[in-house]
Amino acid sequence: MSVMVRENEAKTKEKWVYSFGGGVADGNASMRNLLGGKGANLAEMAKLGLPVPPGFTLSTQVCNAYYELGEAYPEALKEDVSDALRQLEKTAGKRFGVPDNPLLVSVRSGARASMPGMMDTVLNLGLNSETVIGLAEKAGERFAYDSYRRFIQMYSNVVLNMPHDTFEYILDDYKEIHDYSLDTEMMAEDWQEIITQYKKAIKDVLGKPFPEAPEEQLWGAIGAVFGSWMNDRAILYRKLNDIPEKWGTAVTVQSMVFGNLSENSATGVVFTRDPSTGAKSFYGEYLINAQGEDVVAGIRTPAPISRYRADELGSSDAPLEEAMPSVYGELVTLAEKLEAHYRDMQDLEFTIEDGQLYMLQTRNGKRTAAAALKIAIDMAREGVITPNEAILRLEPSQLDQLLHPAIAPDAVRDVIVRGLPASPGAAVGKVVFDSEEATKRVDAGESVILVRVETSPEDIQGMHAASAIVTARGGMTSHAAVVARGMGRPCVCGAGGLVIDIEAGEFRFGGRTIKAGETITVDGAAGEVLQGAVKMTKPNLSGDFRELMGWVDKVRHLKVRTNADTPGDVEIARNFGAEGIGLCRTEHMFFDPARITQVRAMILAKDEMGRRSALGELLPMQRSDFIDIFKIMEDLPCTIRLLDPPLHEFLPHTEEDLMAVAASTGVDILSLKRRMQDLSESNPMLGHRGCRLGITYPEIYEMQTRAIFEAAIEVVRETGIIPHPEIMIPLVATHKELVILKKLVDQTAEHVLEDAGIVLDYKVGTMIELPRAALRAGDIAKSAEFFSFGTNDLTQTALGISRDDAGRFLKVYEEKGIYEKDPFVTIDREGVGELVRMATLRGRQTRPDIKLGICGEHGGDPASVMFCHEIGLDYVSCSPYRVPIARLAAAHAALLSAKA
């Protein structure tokens, strides 16, 4: 209790509000958790003496308090805000709610992690029927009334929950009556009339007038921004990006500057390096006479920032470099200062009000994996950061982008339309026009390309589901572009001239028509949309990649192996740096169409003799696979799992297949059906599989062991390579199972090796994939020379969830926060993790040098790799394309745990 009291005391002394501006600030960049990214960096910029419009930030703790108090504010807040507002008035030299040179403010969200467009914003706040007159005096009547009606519109939507349509109808009607077609035809008087109509509509719908008092406006906006932390989009975005709810958002109230005040005004976004490629070139775009939202929303397509970019894009628009050369020069200087200060590539928002440059935001810029890689390596080479920092600059999960296919250089490219190369990579899929449809089809197993006029936060789920995104409008920093890069989806933006006809279910460009459902290819790197499924190539991993991975390999403690069953996969994995095979599933060889008949003959045999005869024919086939694999892996360890799945998986499922099997095995259909009936199981996952097959049909494991050792002998003889096979017994629950099967393996191996007169080191071990095995690991380690944690099955059994059936409820489970992450993707630390930890301890107690690894899907998941590092496993094993990710994740784990 005493601790509680002290906490409460601390809270009463809490600083809720942090001011910035005029070369000073209460906060700084390190206070990101408290002030959000935006607030912290505005404070930092203010401190650095950069031209930042002054303001103040309500901390994320206000957000948490707000929700803890049932959407109410802590008592002291009112006064704190009031104080901060007075200080802001002083710094800005303007007064809030006073007609003479009135202070107008923006109210924006700012979370610890960037959540672009997910939460609400209010601009031009402080305008009312009196202050609008003051603004008119300063900026002209038309601008002032246009700003006021914009404010009413925005505030009404965001704060008052007025339907958007109402205002649109009023404006459309007005324009029709007056025969206007563009907003630019609207004069000050027109906007005044519109404002009157808006206010009337608000009173009609809500039963109370639009608030005149600026303070009331301010508190309304603050509440709305805090409220938007819990809107559906924000919740979904947090889920997709692993952002905890308890982080909360800050709210920043900042003096308005106007990029839309005149033709000498502008607004833009700049990256200090190219966020697509990482090239050290000033990158960005801007709009003359516009507000920042216009750039981000993608409604107007902005112009390039520099001559270099303009040439690169073939743009005929004047770059800022030429339109406003001196402001451009100032911007470049500030940008370089900020990058050097933050020691990372910056994403800046700026506004030019009548020739005066203001910095509105700086943050570490989002980037593609390729850019992240190049920037990290370049900065390390520049001496700005250390190699270890460079390693931490590349998110393991991001690496995926680098490892995925691109369009083959020699591919025939039938270009339908060109746009901006907004996010690199390439993908093939069927055209869909609707996010919901995209999600549905992907759930049904299809690959889709989402084609939209522009995207909005409502599209997040569909974008996530899609293999690539194409938009008709919007620039390189539009919603679609930013989100697609973050997700690693190829994206082509602003494909001007593209007509999307939802009604007809097609899109058209230059006389060509593509129907929904047709297959197209997106080349995000080239910014091209291609007809049909175009040939792809494997990713070409650059020298930068190899250099970084070299650093990575020096840092990590965990070895990385691969789960690969075919020589092809093994080759890829080796090229990606796999240090052995962690899981070779021998049954995948059984599914080969050339062999399935013999496999079926084996399964359908009536007795051991029949099985042995069929196995005899499978032996040379299995042997030849192992020969190839051993040759590729050379002296690296190869963990080979003996047959695991229930036998009925190999049986035919259709009547035609059945007939074929009957014909080729000489077994009549009736017997076949009876045998299939015999083999069918209620819960095959918990059935006659794994080592249970080895116990009941020892001849199968005997054949497999023989094939492994005969292959090893042949490789020794042919190449001099000494393979290191590790025979893995699956689904062990008891020590006795392993004792029986280890004896079978040892006897068979001894027999084969003796006949050949060859001595070969090998290991026998087991999967730990049942809770009982984890509990009995102390016993099992008496016979097991290694454990490989099969966390897929361990998750299924520990949680009692069949992966195949989990779809029915796992989504609801994630929504309700029962499992924070899909436990089949990221290891459930509390449950499955405890079993793994327990087995690790118990296994090592019995056999201190026991080799411990993981071979479930979790082996390629960065968060799970962190776990494996923490509990001190020897290696992780994952699919070939995940090997570099696991290597990087292992290095992150080593660096982060050393830090902690």
Add this chain to the structure above:
Amino acid sequence: MSVMVRENEAKTKEKWVYSFGGGVADGNASMRNLLGGKGANLAEMAKLGLPVPPGFTLSTQVCNAYYELGEAYPEALKEDVSDALRQLEKTAGKRFGVPDNPLLVSVRSGARASMPGMMDTVLNLGLNSETVIGLAEKAGERFAYDSYRRFIQMYSNVVLNMPHDTFEYILDDYKEIHDYSLDTEMMAEDWQEIITQYKKAIKDVLGKPFPEAPEEQLWGAIGAVFGSWMNDRAILYRKLNDIPEKWGTAVTVQSMVFGNLSENSATGVVFTRDPSTGAKSFYGEYLINAQGEDVVAGIRTPAPISRYRADELGSSDAPLEEAMPSVYGELVTLAEKLEAHYRDMQDLEFTIEDGQLYMLQTRNGKRTAAAALKIAIDMAREGVITPNEAILRLEPSQLDQLLHPAIAPDAVRDVIVRGLPASPGAAVGKVVFDSEEATKRVDAGESVILVRVETSPEDIQGMHAASAIVTARGGMTSHAAVVARGMGRPCVCGAGGLVIDIEAGEFRFGGRTIKAGETITVDGAAGEVLQGAVKMTKPNLSGDFRELMGWVDKVRHLKVRTNADTPGDVEIARNFGAEGIGLCRTEHMFFDPARITQVRAMILAKDEMGRRSALGELLPMQRSDFIDIFKIMEDLPCTIRLLDPPLHEFLPHTEEDLMAVAASTGVDILSLKRRMQDLSESNPMLGHRGCRLGITYPEIYEMQTRAIFEAAIEVVRETGIIPHPEIMIPLVATHKELVILKKLVDQTAEHVLEDAGIVLDYKVGTMIELPRAALRAGDIAKSAEFFSFGTNDLTQTALGISRDDAGRFLKVYEEKGIYEKDPFVTIDREGVGELVRMATLRGRQTRPDIKLGICGEHGGDPASVMFCHEIGLDYVSCSPYRVPIARLAAAHAALLSAKA
């Protein structure tokens, strides 16, 4: 290492051989583990001065050493046996291998636990072509040569592995040539000729002569008896009776006495009380001029021991009481002495050689459950044993017999044939003539009656499978009778005149023919075989039963609840002493044919509204069940589990059912099929079931909660009884699931109770049936007021074995000793047990007063009840008929753990 050496030293000083006879003995009754039951009791009887033929026993440690040394003897053994043999010669006044008054011996097995007929025996050992002459001088030529050929036959079978047929052919041929039909027609010369032919055949088949040297014979027999410890029958018997292999058998070498020497000789078996009923009456049977084997083998039907028994059985044979009154008197005195000495009912074997009584064995007699109960209660009343000892005299598993049905008094009895009432109880089943067939049909789900001429140890498995056994031959102590009583199977023995015609697949009696597969009823208590399925009654539990259970209830710590879903079952369980409901499966109510339509309508509903409407109709039905159950259970706690199984279990499986559902729900067949497809799962055991239904369809749990509380309110109002519902949430894996569903239950309960203005104590808790739940028990206990261990599912998930599919391999697993016992019958202490123990500790740490129980099938298994007692659970819950078993097992657990 030093410990090992000391052990070895101890072994070199080991005493391997224990002599007895002549009023002294090296051993005594307490040395049963070392000398086996037979050896220990022979030593004890010798010490008591009883007329025991002298001999010596090779201890069970010799057996273990024999197998440890690879079927060879410890070095010191030869000399020890030689010494013991010399002492035996002295005591017996005869010499081994010396023609003049030769010492003949029997060589018999004797394990710690009785294993009747499972291991080998050799009689008349020491006979050869010289000693047979000495025997002839003493006992007559015919007897001597008959004994010699019997010895050759027995020894050749048991020790030399000669085929049995060879000797039968020789004898049959000889008899045919000489036109003899009976053995009694064979004279001394005939047996001499037979012996010559036997010896020749042995030389021909084995390539070496039959051993003449008695010492060689002796070592051969000893090796054979030790060897028989590992024969298939013995292994199977041990498995069925939980006898560990490492116990080993002792071998007793004993001076022969001959019950077949003359008409003044006899052999018999006596129980000091009636092993069927427990009545305090001298019970047994004997054969004049016979060897002990003849009684046990059931080849001749023996005469009753006493006039009382003769009258009881309506036998016309002269009882021993009348045939040899003075020996009978001596026998009664000895028997009373032995029962008093051992403080338990004795099963004695005796032989009378020319009027001289010898005791060959005494042991605690096997008995029916009814007899065990009566004897225990009687002896406690007599003051011979304490009530606690009486409790331990009744095996919990035996109790089953007392609780099962008997033929209804008013049933129409169409008697096919009468025999001996060998084992009480009654059963209905289909006639089978073959043990293998019996096992197969029972595996297929049928109930069978095994009908045999006589049974042999090979029939054990079939007898175990059968619901009852009928034999044409053999007495009350025949193999069939002893084994059936041990197994609790009703048995009718010696149904004289019954003709079993295997070829025709039928049995006949008095002109009636019963075909294989026809249904008959066996009344083991009356010794009658009845036509068809006869009406049964519930067991009538006597005052003795109630008295014992009274003692039991005072002793035990564990409470016993029941798993019952219907008012009928709840009533039975309450009568059997259930102290609450541990598991009421609400889904069983859903399967009621009157409700299934509404259930299906609920499942097939397209949305929540549809489900709610169907649930609304189910509500009053569920409520009425609960009303009945609460009324029966009164103020005892009732744990009610909310819906658990996957919904598709409720859907129709046949086309006809489907049509019916379509008709009654108004849903078309196609939608129905689609919905069924949607609901089908790969692994339903790990699928959308348990609390996952509650999370995804809260309205179902809401309805069930409402039904429970509305029922409770009605019971309070109607009867004044205050029910104690305990709402149980199934298949919880995470604390959050319970948090969400407990809130739903609490809110619903509060609502219903508030409306009624009634305050009611209830609990909300959870099943612990997933490994993750056991691991997270500390968390879960924050919300759970009780845990009920669902050890069925916990076994399935911890071991990764689906109970439905385990049949395919679990048998092989048991054979290979991977699981000593079926883990679904007796809890797997090492795996599942650790999870239960862990959850118990963690749960109590969070909530010290948490109520802990078990509701898996293990709750009625005595070995598992012991475990539950050890880890300190509050209660076990089991099916109604198992309640008394669990009560007794709980008392045993308390008494045995207090002892230990």
